[in-house]
Amino acid sequence: MSESLIEGPEAEASLVSARGLDKRFGLTRALQGVEFSARAGEIHAVLGENGAGKSTLMKILAGVIRPDAGELSLGGEAYQPNDPAAAQRAGVAIVHQEPQLCEHLTVSENMSLGAEQTRGGLLDRRAMEQHARRALQELLPDAEAMSIRPEQLLAELGPGPRQLVAIARALASADCRVLILDEPTSSLARSDVEHLFAALRRLRERGLCIVYISHFLEEVMRIADRYTVLRDGAAVGLGEVADATLDEWIRLMVGRDVRDLYPRSEHQSGEVALELDDVWTGAGGPAPLTLRRGEVLGIAGLVGAGRTELLRAVFGLDGVRRGQIRVGAYAGPASPAIRLNQGVGMLSEDRQAEGLAATMSIRDNIILSKLRAFVWPRRARREATRWIEKLDIACRDPDQRVGELSGGNQQKVALARLLRHDVDVLLLDEPTRGIDVASRAQIYGLIDDLASRGRAVLMVSSYLPELFGVCDRIAVMCRGRLGVARPVADLDPESVLHEAAVAS
Amino acid sequence: MRAFIERLLSRPWFGPLGALLAVYLLFAGLRPDTFAHAGNLEMMARQTVVVAICAVGMTLIMIKGGIDLSVGSVVALTTVVVARGLQAGLSPWTAAALGVAAAASCGALNGILVAGLRITPFIVTLGTMSIMRGVAKGLAGEQKIDANAAGLDEWMAILPPEYGFLVVSPGVWLALGLSALAAGALVYTRYGRHIVAIGSNERAARLCGVPVARVTVMTYALAGVLAGMAGVMEFGTLTVGDPTDSLGLELEVIAAVVIGGGSLSGGQGSIAGSLLGALLMTVIKTGCTHVGVPNWVQEILTGVIIVVAVALDRWRQQPRQSSSAH
Ligand SMILES: Nc1ncnc2c1ncn2[C@@H]1O[C@H](COP(=O)(O)OP(=O)(O)OP(=O)(O)O)[C@@H](O)[C@H]1O
Ligand SMILES: [Mg+2]
Numbered sequence: 001m002s003e004s005l006i007e008g009p010e011a012e013a014s015l016v017s018a019r020g021l022d023k024r025f026g027l028t029r030a031l032q033g034v035e036f037s038a039r040a041g042e043i044h045a046v047l048g049e050n051g052a053g054k055s056t057l058m059k060i061l062a063g064v065i066r067p068d069a070g071e072l073s074l075g076g077e078a079y080q081p082n083d084p085a086a087a088q089r090a091g092v093a094i095v096h097q098e099p100q101l102c103e104h105l106t107v108s109e110n111m112s113l114g115a116e117q118t119r120g121g122l123l124d125r126r127a128m129e130q131h132a133r134r135a136l137q138e139l140l141p142d143a144e145a146m147s148i149r150p151e152q153l154l155a156e157l158g159p160g161p162r163q164l165v166a167i168a169r170a171l172a173s174a175d176c177r178v179l180i181l182d183e184p185t186s187s188l189a190r191s192d193v194e195h196l197f198a199a200l201r202r203l204r205e206r207g208l209c210i211v212y213i214s215h216f217l218e219e220v221m222r223i224a225d226r227y228t229v230l231r232d233g234a235a236v237g238l239g240e241v242a243d244a245t246l247d248e249w250i251r252l253m254v255g256r257d258v259r260d261l262y263p264r265s266e267h268q269s270g271e272v273a274l275e276l277d278d279v280w281t282g283a284g285g286p287a288p289l290t291l292r293r294g295e296v297l298g299i300a301g302l303v304g305a306g307r308t309e310l311l312r313a314v315f316g317l318d319g320v321r322r323g324q325i326r327v328g329a330y331a332g333p334a335s336p337a338i339r340l341n342q343g344v345g346m347l348s349e350d351r352q353a354e355g356l357a358a359t360m361s362i363r364d365n366i367i368l369s370k371l372r373a374f375v376w377p378r379r380a381r382r383e384a385t386r387w388i389e390k391l392d393i394a395c396r397d398p399d400q401r402v403g404e405l406s407g408g409n410q411q412k413v414a415l416a417r418l419l420r421h422d423v424d425v426l427l428l429d430e431p432t433r434g435i436d437v438a439s440r441a442q443i444y445g446l447i448d449d450l451a452s453r454g455r456a457v458l459m460v461s462s463y464l465p466e467l468f469g470v471c472d473r474i475a476v477m478c479r480g481r482l483g484v485a486r487p488v489a490d491l492d493p494e495s496v497l498h499e500a501a502v503a504s
Numbered sequence: 505m506r507a508f509i510e511r512l513l514s515r516p517w518f519g520p521l522g523a524l525l526a527v528y529l530l531f532a533g534l535r536p537d538t539f540a541h542a543g544n545l546e547m548m549a550r551q552t553v554v555v556a557i558c559a560v561g562m563t564l565i566m567i568k569g570g571i572d573l574s575v576g577s578v579v580a581l582t583t584v585v586v587a588r589g590l591q592a593g594l595s596p597w598t599a600a601a602l603g604v605a606a607a608a609s610c611g612a613l614n615g616i617l618v619a620g621l622r623i624t625p626f627i628v629t630l631g632t633m634s635i636m637r638g639v640a641k642g643l644a645g646e647q648k649i650d651a652n653a654a655g656l657d658e659w660m661a662i663l664p665p666e667y668g669f670l671v672v673s674p675g676v677w678l679a680l681g682l683s684a685l686a687a688g689a690l691v692y693t694r695y696g697r698h699i700v701a702i703g704s705n706e707r708a709a710r711l712c713g714v715p716v717a718r719v720t721v722m723t724y725a726l727a728g729v730l731a732g733m734a735g736v737m738e739f740g741t742l743t744v745g746d747p748t749d750s751l752g753l754e755l756e757v758i759a760a761v762v763i764g765g766g767s768l769s770g771g772q773g774s775i776a777g778s779l780l781g782a783l784l785m786t787v788i789k790t791g792c793t794h795v796g797v798p799n800w801v802q803e804i805l806t807g808v809i810i811v812v813a814v815a816l817d818r819w820r821q822q823p824r825q826s827s828s829a830h
Contacts, residue, residue, distance in 0.1 A: 317710065336713040337713040337715055340713040348711055353705075354707040357708045357709065358704070359704045359771045360705075364700070367697075368701055368714070369712035369714075371694035371697055371698070373695075374693055374694070375694060375696070375697055377692070
């Protein structure tokens with residue numbers, strides 16, 4: 001069916017296109033005969049479930065990997081990038097799903113990496129910093145963008161600002177014609193998303209072709225002009241966004257209907273499971289909080305508001321500056337090992353650097369947090385297989401390395417580990433980051449189920465619809481200060497956004 | 505079939521095993537009567553024992569993402585301690601135990617410095633390499649210490665006929681036994697999985713409640729114990745305590761681990777591979793001597809093998825490596 005997608009006039013209008021792309025990784029067929037075409041001056045969304053092959057297709061376009069079969073063309077000519085540098089020279093730049101930047105370098109060094117400016121053989125720092133500042137300003141004209149300073153070390157930035165740096169870097173590359181963004185908003189705050197969209201629209205006016213991957217379908221509806229849907233490594237739909245509906249997309253992506261995105265049952269809130277008393281973290285404070293068993297409490301706020309710091313402090317990864325954290329009746333010192341023993345588990349927002357060990361197998365990652373003195377690989381495998389089935393993780397087998405999985409499936413592995421540990425208090429930091437609709441519904445179902453079985457869930461998310469869909473109460477954090485948690489029924493998205501942006 | 509071959513290729517010890525067979529067959533073909541002789545095989549096995557035992561510890565450390573430059577010095581120190589013990593009239597077992605204990609404390613010290621001070625292991629062990637060498641020299645009064653080996657030499661000697669059923673010297677069995685224990689521990693124990701996890705992604709390991717500092721100290725201490733046992737074997741070979749012995753041993757040991765698929769950035773490596781790597785280097789050395797190749801050519805050859813082995817390993821992992829470009 002895909003043959004017919006880009007026949008005739010489509011082929012002429014297109015700036016970048018692919019025909020009959022095949023790619024396999026070992027035994028996994030990531031792409032089979034993909035057809036793709038995007039035009040200049042449009043924002044073209046690529047949709048699909050986790051593991052559908054979106055990132056693979058984009059990596060091929062950007063010269064990161066080479067297809068096994070198929071042809072690419074760019075501006076009407078055959079296009080065969082041998083490496084990312086070649087693709088960039090041809091005018092194709094990519095921002096990867098997991099931003100690839102060097103923590104030990106400054107923002108400006110990162111932005112001119114590989115294209116450093118020199119004067120008399122020495123690095124021209126001033127020029128590089130100016131270049132970086134300009135690029136950032138172009139992306140985010142507001143003063144807020146300047147909270148990222150060019151001379152700052154990248155390690156000091158959270159995932160959101162990092163993502164912005166990565167995008168600015170791609171944009172700043174010389175004469176970019178095609179800009180590929182692989183899930184650029186999955187770690188961005190609402191306000192940054194708006195900045196990004198404004199920037200993308202401006203780039204579209206300039207005639208750039210923007211290829212945009214996202215699992216936030218509502219977002220895609222707003223920003224994109226046309227779309228391509230991938231399923232199991234093949235293109236199954238191409239059309240105008242204006243003519244499409246969410247249901248149609250989901251049907252195309254999943255191959256069936258997804259009924260209930262936010263399944264909800266009665267939650268019975270019980271005794272206090274976690275109590276924060278006047279807690280100050282590195283990001284500020286105070287953060288008073290009472291989490292009860294059987295409830296899902298959401299923390300909303302902007303990226304950088306200190307939500308991650310708070311979860312990390314609760315889990316004992318970072319120290320607290322002041323105040324007391326009580327888990328049940330216990331108020332002593334904390335470390336991840338102690339917390340896990342007390343039945344507190346955490347899902348990190350940064351699965352690449354902290355959540356998972358990429359070179360280890362799915363099995364090893366799932367069982368890692370709760371090992372007996374002796375490990376039986378056979379038994380561990382069986383157990384991993386159970387979780388893979390339970391969470392629908394798309395993989396070859398439990399021994400596959402986690403690094404080979406698609407982004408969304410990696411997240412599911414991290415979640416599986418937590419669920420396997422069967423903790424009483426779950427600290428979830430952006431639990432559905434990069435996860436497709438169908439799996440998201442599944443994860444919401446799991447969270448709901450946990451709460452109805454008396455577990456306590458503390459969930460940080462930048463995706464408001466999800467907080468409103470899943471949580472019983474929501475508290476808003478702004479510059480380290482945590483507001484009062486109120487029942488969702490008493491809240492609306494506008495007031496939450498307002499509270500998140502303005503310190504009271 | 506394809507899957508089977510892919511699985512075989514993905515085994516970390518597959519490369520070194522192929523290289524070992526190739527090099528062995530080459531020399532056996534060149535000198536069929538002397539090199540391929542059973543006695544020569546037995547001798548090569550014995551000559552590999554010290555490097556092999558050290559390589560077991562080094563593999564654990566390198567999988568964890570560390571390195572230990574002090575093994576050579578620790579082995580030398582152990583020979584001195586054992587010799588001094590024997591001189592003082594201790595029984596051979598007590599002297600050996602004393603040597604191992606000394607080496608274990610050196611290892612534990614490495615671990616405590618790495619975990620406690622958060623200094624990179626390369627620098628810590630560069631320091632302790634010099635410290636331990638100095639301690640050994642001081643303890644020995646800067647000279648070799650003669651002592652009655654009192655049976656410790658039998659571990660590394662050619663088997664007397666009445667023990668023919670053992671096939672190879674006890675020292676070789678010790679190396680094999682320790683390797684089997686370590687290889688099993690890596691796969692079948694919590695401790696082993698923790699080592700791999702820390703080497704693969706230390707932050708993720710910490711998030712999972714892995715006691716990173718404790719595992720670190722334990723691993724270096726364990727490597728110290730192993731270096732101590734290697735030191736006792738070395739004493740058995742030398743039958744003197746020699747503070748200047750085993751200079752540069754650490755590089756040989758690291759080379760064995762790297763040839764065996766270990767990576768300096770952690771998370772990778774296998775005991776079997778390291779053993780094969782150690783054996784490969786002995787075979788090259790012995791083979792070159794048999795064929796009459798001068799020493800300098802041997803050294804060049806060993807260097808080439810190291811680089812080629814690692815390059816091949818990269819190439820072998822290529823299709824999977826692209827995943828790290830996510
Ligand atoms: N380097 C690799 N080695 C092995 N398999 C891989 C590799 N990269 C991708 N795959 C597999 O190819 C398939 C497509 O992956 P891809 O990353 O393109 O999915 P995706 O559509 O981007 O998913 P997500 O929305 O989760 O990011 C998956 O089944 C994945 O496991
Ligand atoms: Mg992807």
